[in-house]
Amino acid sequence: MWRYALRRLLQAVPVFLGTTLLIYLMVFTLPGDPIxxxxxxxxxxxxxxxxxxxxxxxNDPLLVQYAKYMWGLxxxxxxxxxxxxxxxxxxxxxxGVTARLAVTAWLFELAVGVALGVWAGLRRxxxxxxxxxxxTTLIIAVPVFVLGYSAQLLFGVxxxxxxxxxxxxxxxxxxxxxxxxxxxxxLSYVARLTRTSLAENLRADxxxxxxxxxxxxxxxxxxxxxxxxxxxxxxxxxIDFGSLMGGAIxxxxxxxxxxxxxxxxxxxxxxEGPVVVGAVTLLVLVFIVVNLLVDLLYGLLxxxxxxQ
Amino acid sequence: MSVQEPETAAVAEAGGPISDVRASLWRDAxxxxxxxxxxxxxVAELALVGLMAAVPRLFTGRAVNTDCDPNQAKAGPSGxxxxxxxxxxxxxxxxxxxxxxxxxxxxxxxxxxxxxIAVVLGSLAGYYGGLLDAVIARITDxxxxxxxxLGATVILVAFPGHGVGAMTLVLVLLGWxxxxxxxxxxxxxxxxxxxxxxxxxxxxxxxxxxRRHVLPNAIAPVLVVATLNVGNVIAGEAxxxxxxxxxxxxxxxxxxxxxxxxxxxxDHPHLLLFPAVFLTATVLAxxxxxxxxxxxLDPKLR
Numbered sequence: 001m002w003r004y005a006l007r008r009l010l011q012a013v014p015v016f017l018g019t020t021l022l023i024y025l026m027v028f029t030l031p032g033d034p035i036x037x038x039x040x041x042x043x044x045x046x047x048x049x050x051x052x053x054x055x056x057x058x059n060d061p062l063l064v065q066y067a068k069y070m071w072g073l074x075x076x077x078x079x080x081x082x083x084x085x086x087x088x089x090x091x092x093x094x095x096g097v098t099a100r101l102a103v104t105a106w107l108f109e110l111a112v113g114v115a116l117g118v119w120a121g122l123r124r125x126x127x128x129x130x131x132x133x134x135x136t137t138l139i140i141a142v143p144v145f146v147l148g149y150s151a152q153l154l155f156g157v158x159x160x161x162x163x164x165x166x167x168x169x170x171x172x173x174x175x176x177x178x179x180x181x182x183x184x185x186x187l188s189y190v191a192r193l194t195r196t197s198l199a200e201n202l203r204a205d206x207x208x209x210x211x212x213x214x215x216x217x218x219x220x221x222x223x224x225x226x227x228x229x230x231x232x233x234x235x236x237x238x239i240d241f242g243s244l245m246g247g248a249i250x251x252x253x254x255x256x257x258x259x260x261x262x263x264x265x266x267x268x269x270x271x272e273g274p275v276v277v278g279a280v281t282l283l284v285l286v287f288i289v290v291n292l293l294v295d296l297l298y299g300l301l302x303x304x305x306x307x308q
Numbered sequence: 309m310s311v312q313e314p315e316t317a318a319v320a321e322a323g324g325p326i327s328d329v330r331a332s333l334w335r336d337a338x339x340x341x342x343x344x345x346x347x348x349x350x351v352a353e354l355a356l357v358g359l360m361a362a363v364p365r366l367f368t369g370r371a372v373n374t375d376c377d378p379n380q381a382k383a384g385p386s387g388x389x390x391x392x393x394x395x396x397x398x399x400x401x402x403x404x405x406x407x408x409x410x411x412x413x414x415x416x417x418x419x420x421x422x423x424x425i426a427v428v429l430g431s432l433a434g435y436y437g438g439l440l441d442a443v444i445a446r447i448t449d450x451x452x453x454x455x456x457x458l459g460a461t462v463i464l465v466a467f468p469g470h471g472v473g474a475m476t477l478v479l480v481l482l483g484w485x486x487x488x489x490x491x492x493x494x495x496x497x498x499x500x501x502x503x504x505x506x507x508x509x510x511x512x513x514x515x516x517x518x519r520r521h522v523l524p525n526a527i528a529p530v531l532v533v534a535t536l537n538v539g540n541v542i543a544g545e546a547x548x549x550x551x552x553x554x555x556x557x558x559x560x561x562x563x564x565x566x567x568x569x570x571x572x573x574x575d576h577p578h579l580l581l582f583p584a585v586f587l588t589a590t591v592l593a594x595x596x597x598x599x600x601x602x603x604x605l606d607p608k609l610r
Contacts, residue, residue: 011446018450026459030466137599141592143543145550145566146584149573157574246455250547261458265551268461276462284453 004299012292017070019284020277024066027273034058034082034271056082056274069277078278087278091260095282098259100171101251102244104179109186110237116187117194117233118226124199132195136188148181148254165256178255182248186240193236197229204228231301238294242287333528333605340604347600350593357590360408370402372560382576391582395568403565404582410472410561411587415542415594417476422484423534427527430491431518434526435499444488452485457547464553475554479541490533494526501525532602539594546587562587 035044035052052058057065072079078087120132139147155177156164162177163169172179201207202225210220249261260279267275341347360367376398385392391400433444463478464470498504504521512520548554549563550570557564562583569579 011449014446015449015453018446019453022450022454023459023462026462030463137595138588138592141539141543141595142588143546143550143563143566143584143591145547145570146580146588149570149580153573153577243455247457249457250551253551264458265461268458268465276458280455280458283455283458287453287455 001299005296008292008295008299012288016285016288019288020070020281021066023280023284024069024277025062027277028062028065034273052082056080073281078282079274081272081274083272087274090275091263091279091282094258094260094263097167097257098245098248098252098261100175101178101182101248101257101259102241104172104175105183105186105244105248106237106241108180108183109190109240113187113190114194114230114233116191118198118221120191121195121198121202121229122221124195129195132191136191139184139188144181144185145250145254147184148178148251151177151181152254167257175257178251178257181254182244182251186237186244189236189240190233193233194229197232198225201225201229231298234301235294235298238290238297242283242290245286246283337601337604341600344600346596350597350600353589353593354597357408357412357586357593360405361412362409364405364409367405368399368402370399372403372406373398373558375399382572382579384576384578392576392578394565394579395572400565400578400582403560404562404586407560407562407565407583408586410555410559411542411545411563411590414472414476414479414545415538418479418483418541418545419534419538421476421480422487422537423530425480425484426487426491426530427523430488430530431495431523431526433488434492434495435514435518435522437496441492444492448485448488451482454482456482456544457551460544460548461551461553464548469556471555471559475545475548479544483537483541483544487530487533487537491526491530494529495522498522498526528605529602532598532605535598535601536595539591539598542587542594543591 034056035049035058050059057068060068069079078091081087081090116132116136120129123129152164155161163174164177167174202221204225207220207225210224211217215224245260247261248259249265251257252259252261253265260283264276264279267279373396376396377393378397380389380393381395381397383389383393383397389399389401391404394400394403429444429448433441459482460478463481464474467474499522504517507517507521545554546561546563546566549561550567552567555561555564557568565583566580566587569576569583573580
């Protein structure tokens with residue numbers, strides 16, 4: 001297990017460096033000069049522009065800039081935006097919003113997705129199965145912003161059951177509707193994965209053995225079949241948490257939640273490179289750490305993986 | 309399939325009842341598929357949208373954004389305007405019909421490019437393994453870790469005035485990883501099979517083995533994922549349009565229509581409804597088609 005853990009950890013390092021470098025290159029080599037953008041319509045003196053460039057390391061070669069940035073990140077410093085604000089300060093309050101939204105969506109996926117999957121998997125080929133399969137396919141096909149607007153219109157405005165926008169009611173009430181919208185895609189995949197996996201495992205020899213030795217059906221399903229069926233679901237749920245954090249931008253926009261996604265989207269358009277790089281780097285870090293944890297958990301759950 | 313062929317040959321030699329038609333995985337799958345009603349519904353939907361994309365004139369005589377009457381803006385469906393009018397008073401039906409082309413074009417082009425990348429990189433990584441595999445796997449991981457919407461926004465904002473070509477490029481750049489992983493897994497599963505060993509012992513070269521033996525036996529699941537991928541790309545493209553960083557006015561696409569509709573959905577739901585229904589129906593048809601093909605190609609379920 002330790003060898004496996006160490007190998008996975010070593011693999012994660014180049015991926016982190018590669019992804020952050022890619023983001024860095026994307027943000028800072030694409031057209032658009034931040035200092036000119038900062039100056040606006042009035043030209044600024046060359047000496048001032050030069051001093052600003054010096055201050056934000058814009059005169060160094062890109063790789064040196066990246067190395068300096070990584071060095072700062074290692075010391076917990078996310079750098080400074082072109083307007084002098086600390087990037088860390090700009091993002092502090094926003095992480096909470098995005099994290100709460102992602103957690104709500106994730107819990108929804110986990111609870112409802114697994115329940116629907118078990119329901120359908122136990123009744124494969126019957127009405128429940130068809131309903132779950134059809135419903136989840138439909139949800140996957142509807143773009144998330146259409147789903148978001150429809151949900152907001154129906155359950156926030158027409159029949160005001162839940163708050164339709166903003167975070168005034170705090171967690172969890174304000175986050176229920178956006179969380180359900182954000183989690184609906186993952187829910188569909190979780191339900192389908194659980195269903196297929198459970199239906200396959202129910203035909204396995206060990207299930208027949210468990211039945212033959214007289215275990216009650218409920219116990220066979222819960223302790224034997226379901227436990228093995230959830231391994232791929234755990235993997236998916238892990239990977240998806242990272243995607244939920246990074247993909248929350250559309251949902252945040254529709255439901256007017258002041259999260260990281262909103263901030264990054266604004267900053268991209270204002271060419272505030274340091275903010276974009278800082279936020280996306282942290283998102284990638286979350287993604288990689290969660291994946292690492294899932295792989296380690298996977299190794300614990302399934303011995304075949306760690307002895308490979 | 310590779311197991312079935314020698315048997316067929318043996319029966320044929322023994323004078324058994326064999327038609328000229330050779331049994332193959334694809335033929336079996338086709339036999340499975342054509343009996344399904346849902347399969348034909350999906351094909352019909354896609355044929356309709358495909359025809360809209362190819363020859364919009366068949367469906368509407370109006371060009372996009374012409375004969376607009378601002379006094380008639382945001383009107384609901386009527387005899388003169390089947391789908392109502394948009395925010396500038398232009399015919400919404402013509403807009404929806406003309407929106408099919410860029411949407412479909414991007415979906416198919418992105419998937420084809422991604423498929424080529426997947427077949428090349430996946431085959432190389434899976435077949436040779438070792439260092440090459442490790443390097444390709446890490447590069448795939450790097451791109452896989454980029455958040456899709458944010459990554460695409462960074463690139464697209466830097467190039468204002470981009471069209472269908474640039475959108476395709478960006479979507480390929482951010483979406484090629486999944487199929488590479490699946491292709492690699494498939495090739496690994498096939499490369500040590502007996503018939504591949506046999507070909508190697510007979511002195512076949514690596515490129516020949518890959519082309520003639522590994523590829524045909526490994527590609528089926530990748531093609532299924534490619535079908536699903538067309539749907540996902542279309543949804544992703546619409547999301548970028550919706551956020552305002554994708555295609556720009558005066559280009560037309562369903563996503564762009566939804567972008568323009570977003571401030572008015574409360575009072576004029578038809579602006580949301582029509583493009584959303586077409587978008588959803590197309591993505592749904594592609595997903596169901598992929599699912600049906602997967603079931604038909606998987607002998608385990610038969």
